[in-house]
Amino acid sequence: MREAFHEQLDSVFHDLAGICEKVERAVALATEALMTGDPDTAERVISGDAEIDRAREQVEDKAFSLLSLQQPVAGDLRTIVSALRMVSELERMGDLSVHVAKIARLRVPNVAVPTEVQPTMARMGEVAEDMVCRVSSIITRRDVEAAIALGRDDEVMDQLRRTSFTELLSDGWEHGVEAAVDIALLGRYYERIADHAVSVANRVVFVVTGHNPARADN
Amino acid sequence: MREAFHEQLDSVFHDLAGICEKVERAVALATEALMTGDPDTAERVISGDAEIDRAREQVEDKAFSLLSLQQPVAGDLRTIVSALRMVSELERMGDLSVHVAKIARLRVPNVAVPTEVQPTMARMGEVAEDMVCRVSSIITRRDVEAAIALGRDDEVMDQLRRTSFTELLSDGWEHGVEAAVDIALLGRYYERIADHAVSVANRVVFVVTGHNPARADN
Numbered sequence: 001m002r003e004a005f006h007e008q009l010d011s012v013f014h015d016l017a018g019i020c021e022k023v024e025r026a027v028a029l030a031t032e033a034l035m036t037g038d039p040d041t042a043e044r045v046i047s048g049d050a051e052i053d054r055a056r057e058q059v060e061d062k063a064f065s066l067l068s069l070q071q072p073v074a075g076d077l078r079t080i081v082s083a084l085r086m087v088s089e090l091e092r093m094g095d096l097s098v099h100v101a102k103i104a105r106l107r108v109p110n111v112a113v114p115t116e117v118q119p120t121m122a123r124m125g126e127v128a129e130d131m132v133c134r135v136s137s138i139i140t141r142r143d144v145e146a147a148i149a150l151g152r153d154d155e156v157m158d159q160l161r162r163t164s165f166t167e168l169l170s171d172g173w174e175h176g177v178e179a180a181v182d183i184a185l186l187g188r189y190y191e192r193i194a195d196h197a198v199s200v201a202n203r204v205v206f207v208v209t210g211h212n213p214a215r216a217d218n
Numbered sequence: 219m220r221e222a223f224h225e226q227l228d229s230v231f232h233d234l235a236g237i238c239e240k241v242e243r244a245v246a247l248a249t250e251a252l253m254t255g256d257p258d259t260a261e262r263v264i265s266g267d268a269e270i271d272r273a274r275e276q277v278e279d280k281a282f283s284l285l286s287l288q289q290p291v292a293g294d295l296r297t298i299v300s301a302l303r304m305v306s307e308l309e310r311m312g313d314l315s316v317h318v319a320k321i322a323r324l325r326v327p328n329v330a331v332p333t334e335v336q337p338t339m340a341r342m343g344e345v346a347e348d349m350v351c352r353v354s355s356i357i358t359r360r361d362v363e364a365a366i367a368l369g370r371d372d373e374v375m376d377q378l379r380r381t382s383f384t385e386l387l388s389d390g391w392e393h394g395v396e397a398a399v400d401i402a403l404l405g406r407y408y409e410r411i412a413d414h415a416v417s418v419a420n421r422v423v424f425v426v427t428g429h430n431p432a433r434a435d436n
Contacts, residue, residue: 064299071289081282081302088303169396177398178387184399188406 005070012066012083013139015059019090020136020200022052026097027132027193031125033104034186035118037111045101052094059087078210082203086139089196089203093132096189096196100125103182112182114175117167121183124160124190131157131197138201142208147201151213157194161187223288230281230301231357237273237308238354238418244270244315245350245411249343251322252404253336255329263319270312277305296428300421304357307414307421311350314407314414318343321400330400332393335385339401342378342408349375349415356419362426365419369431375412379405 026045033042063083066072072080103112113121131150138147164187167173168180199214206212244263251260281301284290290298321330331339349368356365382405385391386398417432424430 064295067285067299068291068295071291073286073289077282077286081285081299084299084303085306165399168399173395177391177395180395180399181383181386181402184402185406188403 005066005072005076008062008066008070009076009079009083012059012063012080013142015055015062016083016086016090017136017139019052019055019059019087020132020139022048022055023090023093023097024129024132024136026052026094027100027125027129030097030100030104031122031129033101034112034125035122037104037108039105039108042101042105042108046098046105049094049098052091056087056091060084063087075207075210079207082207086200086203089200093193093196096193099189100186103186107182112179113186114179117164117183120160120164120167121186124157124164124187127153127157127160128190128193128197131194135197135200138204142204144205144208147205148213150201151198154194154198157191161191223284223290223294226280226284226288227294227297227301230277230284230298231360233273233277233280234301234304234308235354235357237270237277237305238350238357240266240270240273241308241311241315242347242350242354244312245318245343245347248315248318248322249340249347251319252330252343253340255322255326257323257326260319260323260326264316264323267312267316270309274305274309278302281305293425293428297425300425304418304421307418311411311414314411317407318404321404325400330397331404332397335382335401338378338382338385339404342375342382342405345371345375345378346408346411346415349412353415353418356422360422360426362423365423366431368419369416372412372416375409379409 026048029041029048030045032038033045063080067077067080070076106112111118131153134146134150137143138150164183168175168183173180202212202214244266247259247266248263250256251263281298285295285298288294324330329336349371352364352368355361356368382401386393386401391398420430420432
């Protein structure tokens with residue numbers, strides 16, 4: 001009975017890692033759509049989000065039925081409740097990728113991001129993708145050290161966002177209000193993807209150690 | 219035993235409504251800070267957020283101990299898990315109020331929002347505050363009808379956000395990039411407060427009926 005339960009719990013974490021991989025692809029494609037202005041790539045992110053939503057519902061149903069039928073306590077209970085929270089955050093990261101793709105689509109046939117800001121935005125996209133990729137592995141391996149390291153790297157994203165603001169608020173900015181607003185919102189979306197990645201990683205730390213690193217920081 | 223359990227469950231919902239009232243005050247003060255440029259009002263929102271965070275932790279601990287000690291099933295289990303999700307969203311709404319207050323503080327002694335956009339932004343603040351106020355009552359009364367009505371009113375916020383974009387992207391815009399970026403981000407923060415309000419209300423519907431209105435819409 002307990003063994004079957006732990007197999008089911010492992011299966012939930014396997015599903016979470018699978019959703020995280022889908023989110024990683026969504027982030028990568030959304031950045032590609034943004035940098036190329038390719039409408040088909042943007043559409044793939046937007047239409048692909050339904051798959052992430054369905055996968056989330058399946059994990060929720062599975063976790064809920066484990067809670068209900070197996071009546072776990074202590075560490076097992078903590079793990080299932082954490083899984084429910086993690087899947088909400090992963091789904092949200094998918095939504096944020098859709099927001100990025102929609103800005104790309106809105107500016108077709110142009111590219112939303114002016115040339116001189118492209119390096120900063122491309123780097124934000126890379127950092128977000130890399131963080132989501134690391135979260136997949138952190139979930140699969142229950143890797144506490146990698147999770148704590150991820151939290152430290154969040155500062156890189158904050159710094160990139162500050163750089164993008166410096167660029168669009170400089171006297172030399174010649175791309176008008178619309179492009180500036182796009183960049184401010186895109187920066188916000190990437191920053192939120194990174195925040196959620198850190199939060200999901202912190203939940204893995206909580207599952208393994210019983211201690212949530214985010215609580216101490218608040 | 220069951221009676222004591224339901225008293226504790228009621229107490230969790232009482233706490234949730236209390237947090238929601240704190241969030242309502244935070245939204246109201248953040249909007250006031252934004253419209254007046256008063257730094258003390260902004261500071262009250264920013265420093266007051268720690269209280270919301272603490273209240274969230276208390277609800278989480280109480281809900282978790284109910285899950286662990288009482289081993290609820292079916293509707294009771296659904297209710298506690300929903301409470302855990304609701305408290306996360308309420309805390310997030312507090313964070314978003316802080317983001318609004320920080321933009322207000324950043325522009326002191328000026329007012330971040332130019333005169334001609336003030337009616338739209340003030341209306342966004344009012345709509346957000348009203349939605350959060352209604353959520354308190356929805357939680358307290360487990361009011362399914364009011365919750366469903368709230369979901370319909372979310373469109374008002376979306377329309378206001380579109381209006382603000384029309385204003386800042388018009389040819390007559392004379393306030394430069396910085397004010398436009400502020401307004402775009404402020405609009406995003408208010409929109410997210412409204413989204414979370416709808417989501418919390420939907421969770422109340424789920425608690426009462428076992429059906430989540432958001433899932434059917436996805």
